[in-house]
Amino acid sequence: MDRESLISLYRQMLLIRVFEDRAAEMYAKAKIAGFLHLYNGQEAIAVGAVSALNPDDEIVVNYRDHGWALARGCSARAVMAELFGRATGTTGGRGGSMHLVDVSRHFWGGYAIVGGHLPLAVGLGVAAQYLGTGRVTLCSMGDGSTNIGTFHAAMNWAKLWNVPVIFVVENNQYAMGTAYEVHSAVPMLTKAAGYDMYAEEVDGMDVMAVREAVCRAAERARNGLGPSFLNMVTYRFRGHSMADPDVQRSKEEIAEWRKRDPITRFADEVLLKRGLVTQADLDAIRKSVEEEVEDAIQFADQSPEPPLESLYDYIYMQPVSNMQIGGSLIRPPKLGGRVAPNGKR
Amino acid sequence: MPEITYREALKRALREEMQRDPTVVIWGEDVVAYAGGGAYGVTAGLAKEFPGRVRDTPIAEEAIVGVGLGAAMGGLRPVCEIMTVNFTLVAWDQIVNHVAKQSHMFNGQIKVPMVIRTPNGHGRTAATHSQNFDAWFASIPSLKVVAPATPYDAKGLLKTAIRDDDPVIFLEHLQLYSTRGEVPDEEYLIPIGEADYKRRGKDLSIITWGRMTIESLKAARILAEEGIDVEIVDLRTLRPLDVPTILESVRKTNRAIVVEEGWRTGGLGAEIAATIQEQAFNYLDAPVARVAGLEVPMPYARNLERATIPFAEDVVEAARAMMRNEY
Numbered sequence: 110m111d112r113e114s115l116i117s118l119y120r121q122m123l124l125i126r127v128f129e130d131r132a133a134e135m136y137a138k139a140k141i142a143g144f145l146h147l148y149n150g151q152e153a154i155a156v157g158a159v160s161a162l163n164p165d166d167e168i169v170v171n172y173r174d175h176g177w178a179l180a181r182g183c184s185a186r187a188v189m190a191e192l193f194g195r196a197t198g199t200t201g202g203r204g205g206s207m208h209l210v211d212v213s214r215h216f217w218g219g220y221a222i223v224g225g226h227l228p229l230a231v232g233l234g235v236a237a238q239y240l241g242t243g244r245v246t247l248c249s250m251g252d253g254s255t256n257i258g259t260f261h262a263a264m265n266w267a268k269l270w271n272v273p274v275i276f277v278v279e280n281n282q283y284a285m286g287t288a289y290e291v292h293s294a295v296p297m298l299t300k301a302a303g304y305d306m307y308a309e310e311v312d313g314m315d316v317m318a319v320r321e322a323v324c325r326a327a328e329r330a331r332n333g334l335g336p337s338f339l340n341m342v343t344y345r346f347r348g349h350s351m352a353d354p355d356v357q358r359s360k361e362e363i364a365e366w367r368k369r370d371p372i373t374r375f376a377d378e379v380l381l382k383r384g385l386v387t388q389a390d391l392d393a394i395r396k397s398v399e400e401e402v403e404d405a406i407q408f409a410d411q412s413p414e415p416p417l418e419s420l421y422d423y424i425y426m427q428p429v430s431n432m433q434i435g436g437s438l439i440r441p442p443k444l445g446g447r448v449a450p451n452g453k454r
Numbered sequence: 455m456p457e458i459t460y461r462e463a464l465k466r467a468l469r470e471e472m473q474r475d476p477t478v479v480i481w482g483e484d485v486v487a488y489a490g491g492g493a494y495g496v497t498a499g500l501a502k503e504f505p506g507r508v509r510d511t512p513i514a515e516e517a518i519v520g521v522g523l524g525a526a527m528g529g530l531r532p533v534c535e536i537m538t539v540n541f542t543l544v545a546w547d548q549i550v551n552h553v554a555k556q557s558h559m560f561n562g563q564i565k566v567p568m569v570i571r572t573p574n575g576h577g578r579t580a581a582t583h584s585q586n587f588d589a590w591f592a593s594i595p596s597l598k599v600v601a602p603a604t605p606y607d608a609k610g611l612l613k614t615a616i617r618d619d620d621p622v623i624f625l626e627h628l629q630l631y632s633t634r635g636e637v638p639d640e641e642y643l644i645p646i647g648e649a650d651y652k653r654r655g656k657d658l659s660i661i662t663w664g665r666m667t668i669e670s671l672k673a674a675r676i677l678a679e680e681g682i683d684v685e686i687v688d689l690r691t692l693r694p695l696d697v698p699t700i701l702e703s704v705r706k707t708n709r710a711i712v713v714e715e716g717w718r719t720g721g722l723g724a725e726i727a728a729t730i731q732e733q734a735f736n737y738l739d740a741p742v743a744r745v746a747g748l749e750v751p752m753p754y755a756r757n758l759e760r761a762t763i764p765f766a767e768d769v770v771e772a773a774r775a776m777m778r779n780e781y
Contacts, residue, residue, distance in 0.1 A: 167528070200561040212563040217527060222551045228517045229552060232524020232532075239479070240529055259548075262517035269512070423562040424596050427619040429647035429694050 112385050116394070118160060118316050119380060122152040122372045124398045125176040128185055129347075131402050132175070132192055136351045140410065141192045144221075145206050148176035150314075150346035153371035154279050155180040157319025158247060161327060167215050167237070167246040169230040171254065172207035173279070174219030181216040183209065185405035195412035202415040215244075224254040227263035227276075234272035234336075245330040247323070249277040253284025255300055256293060264304045264338075273330035275323060276306075276338045279313065281345045286357045301338035313341030314371040317379070344369075455636035463605035463637050464496045464571075464626065467612035468533065470641065472504050475531060478616055480508040482518060482535030482571075493537050494573065494631050515544040519570060523553050523621075526568040531616055536572040539625065540585050553621045554596045566621045569612070574601075574664065574715065575628025576763060581751035584759070586716035588664070589725070591623045592692040598646050599692040601625040603667035605635035607690055610644030618646060625692075627665045649696035651703070655685035658709035658776055661700055661726055663689040666713045666745075666764065673769035682777050692722060700726065701734050708739040711772050715764060718746035741781050745772050 110118075129147040136145050148155070155176040159168070170177045178188050183199055191198025192206050199209045210218035217233065220226030230248030237244040254260055255278060267274050284292045301308035307329060311322040319341060326337035344366035348355035380386045458466075472478045480500065484493050486508055491498035501508035511518050515536055522534040536542050542549065549570070556564040576584035591599045598620050602608040608626070615622035652667055653674050660670045667688045674684045687703050689696060704710045710730055712723035727742040748762045775781065 169524075200559065200563070203561045204559050208559055210560045210563055212560075217564070218560060220552070222547055225520075225547055225551055228520020228548065229524030229527065231517070232521040232526070233528040234524070235521060236525040236528025236530050239525070240477075258514075259516050259520065262512065262514035263520070265512055265514070266517050266521055423557045425598070425620045426557050426562065426565040429598070429691075430645065 114160075115379060115385060118156055119372070119375055120394050120398065121156045121180055122316065122375065123394060124185065124401065125152045125155070125179050126372055127395075127398050127402050128179060128188070128405070129175060131406060132189070133347070133351060135192070135406065141206070142194070143205055144172070145192070145351040146173040146349065147345070147347045147351070148173055150366070150371070151279055151281060151343045152176055153316035153319050153375070154249070154277065154313050154341050154343060157316040158249070158277060158323045161320045161323035162245065162247060165215050165242075166244050166327070167217055167230075167233045169217045169226050169233065169246065170219055170249045171223070171226065171251060172219050172221040173251070174207065174209045177219070177249070178209040178211065178216060181211065181214050183211050183214065183216065185401050186408040189402075189405040190409040190412050193409040193412070194414065195409055196415040197408070197412040201419070224250065224257035224259040226250075227254070227259050228266070231263050231267050231272050231274055234267065234274040235270060238270070238273060243331060244273070245327045246274045247277060248274060249279055251284065252278055252280040252282060252289055252297065253287070253292060255297065264300070264306065267336040268304045268306050271333070271335035274336045275326040275330060276336065277323070278338070278340050279343055280340055281343050283345075283349070283358070285349045286353065297340040298338075301340075306336055306338045307334070308338040308340065311339050311341045313343030314369045314374065316371060316375050455638050457634045458605055458637050459631065460605045460608050460626070460633050460635070461494065461496055461631040463609035463635075464612055465498070465500065466637070467609045467616070468497065468500060469503065471613055471616040472500070472507060475616075477529060478507070478531045478533065479525070480533045480535065481511050481522060483511060483513050483537050485535050486510045492535065494628065496571075496631070497535065515541045516548050519545040519548040519553065522568050522570070523548065523556075523566060526566045526621075527556070527564055531567045533569045533571060533616060536570060538583060538628075539572045539574050539587055540583050542570070542572055542587065549597075549623075550594055554594050557620065558596050565619045567619045569615045569622045569624050571612075571624045571626060573626040573628050573631070576752060576759060577628055578754060578756065578759060580754040584752035586747065588625060588692055588714070588716055589720060589722040591625070592695075592722050592725075594693070596620070597693055598622045599625065600646060600690060601664040601692055602690055603630065603652070603664055603688055605633070605637050607644060607650070607688075609637055610642050611646065611690065614643045614646055617643075622646070625664065629665050630668070633668065644690070647691045647694050647696055649687050649689045649691070649699040651685065652688045653684065653686040655683040656707060657683045658711060658773060659685045659687055659700075659703040659707045660711050660713055660769065660773070661687045661689065661703070662713040663692060664715065666715050669764065669766045670713055670769050672766035673773065676766065676770050677773050680774070682773055684773060695726070695729075697729060697733070700730065704730055704734050705737045708737055709776055710738070711743045711745060711769070711776060713745040713764065713769055714747070716747050717749050718744060719749060721746055740776050740779065743772050743776055743781065745769055
């Protein structure tokens with residue numbers, strides 16, 4: 110990779126980190142509601158993986174999706190606006206934090222039912238295979254999703270039909286609050302071995318290691334060698350979500366993992382060590398990232414809420430002729446029903 | 455017009471749409487090899503006609519639906535067969551949380567042109583294999599749900615469902631597969647969302663769908679001999695409901711019986727009855743009545759099974775009572 114590209118990886122990781130820290134602040138200020146699953150600590154995975162893929166390769170992820178959206182090129186403005194529930198967000202405020210999406214960037218969304226998105230990732234891969242597009246589908250998941258039925262159904266199907274899909278386990282070692290050894294009977298790679306699937310264990314705190322592993326897996330998929338399984342060992346620096354008091358993990362354990370921070374590590378071991386940047390360069394990058402996120406917050410805060418009239422949009426992509434009238438159905442009727450189309454009672 | 459079976463009508467729809475559009479594929483358990491194609495023979499022979507496009511899958515309904523969903527997002531038009539409606543429960547998360555959420559939650563960025571075909575039904579198969587979840591499917595925003603009663607409707611609706619850009623739950627029925635009816639050789643489509651008058655009458659409206667349409671038609675013949683002239687509205691589509699047609703019929707006859715095969719509590723009949731009283735209360739000469747399945751897990755024993763499912767005589771009895779003003 111050239112200097113520019115390496116600096117870009119750093120900037121993307123830092124953007125995610127600063128974005129998440131500011132999002133946490135906005136959550137505390139009640140600008141953001143519901144669940145907010147932050148990506149701190151895992152930045153190297155999204156950034157390294159996206160850098161290894163083509164722009165038209167498909168990406169499907171779970172609900173810890175801000176980092177993936179930003180790495181894939183969604184603007185900090187659109188992502189923050191979505192967290193704020195505003196019309197300018199990635200889904201116009203429909204999906205919120207857990208359901209970011211940008212199909213124009215082949216980012217097919219964050220999915221919030223653990224393991225629920227694995228079959229559809231295989232399906233995207235089957236479509237690419239059938240249509241001969243040469244696209245690879247990357248599907249990320251947490252370690253906690255490797256015990257549910259859809260995981261095994263998707264692994265089996267992917268191997269059976271030789272689907273060009275890369276399963277990336279963001280193994281942060283906790284299924285919400287439950288430690289890996291409490292929730293899983295076997296080591297992670299044994300699960301891939303059960304389906305005779307090509308697998309690697311990857312240092313998920315090392316952006317270059319992630320990138321290289323995904324490059325190898327994508328190459329295999331493009332060459333007709335089928336699915337891969339990458340166990341990326343990582344750690345999240347915050348709780349499961351903003352609702353998590355994070356009392357089950359020891360302070361010592363968290364401190365130990367923080368020493369392996371993927372961002373400072375990349376700066377120290379690659380950028381500074383190879384003389385690609387000076388500390389002043391890094392400070393300038395931080396400043397520009399902070400400005401970008403501040404701008405995103407201002408943008409989100411000033412954006413309008415989605416219009417009430419849009420509530421029924423896209424209930425169907427192909428509307429049915431007489432569905433506006435009637436009963437409990439699509440649009441409540443003006444007479445006889447309780448709710449008028451403008452939402453007022 | 456030539457008469458063919460409901461099963462053959464479905465197969466013709468599949469064949470015609472596969473000939474028309476190379477992105478239409480069929481995936482499901484035993485749709486290729488078993489007994490020549492399909493547990494109930496609907497896909498028999500299609501795998502040979504369309505190599506690589508009809509594929510057997512693992513017994514993993516959550517994956518059949520989920521992989522179909524992803525393929526639909528990625529540019530195919532999958533027709534996923536779930537062997538019976540009972541097994542859709544395994545895929546319920548996929549259907550409700552994913553298939554039905556994509557278009558609206560992702561603000562129109564994703565469309566899901568897929569069909570999930572699955573039969574209702576019973577036949578001495580006991581509680582876990584003799585169920586009816588029409589009302590559950592019909593309560594989910596963003597799904598389209600159809601339940602054809604005749605070979606003609608089955609063919610026209612399946613062709614439309616395959617071409618539709620939204621996910622369609624296509625409810626067939628084990629007891630209908632071998633029934634026969636007229637189906638023209640020429641191509642035709644039936645729009646989703648339109649009910650059909652299967653019989654015109656003036657005394658009372660029977661609102662129904664699926665197998666109960668056939669039972670209601672039998673009932674109508676018996677009632678006609680007694681001088682009771684019933685109108686039968688076959689909904690054909692359960693979501694979105696064709697409320698205008700329901701109301702049109704009830705405003706004419708002033709009496710309504712909703713006939714459904716599934717459990718009464720929380721059934722679609724309750725929804726329809728509520729809608730009628732909300733929007734046509736002043737036209738009613740009698741409370742809206744319901745004929746429904748009895749609320750027990752289906753027993754295996756012949757006599758108990760028969761007692762649980764509604765038949766024509768239950769419809770006849772309800773209609774007689776309504777015309778005698780017994781309610």
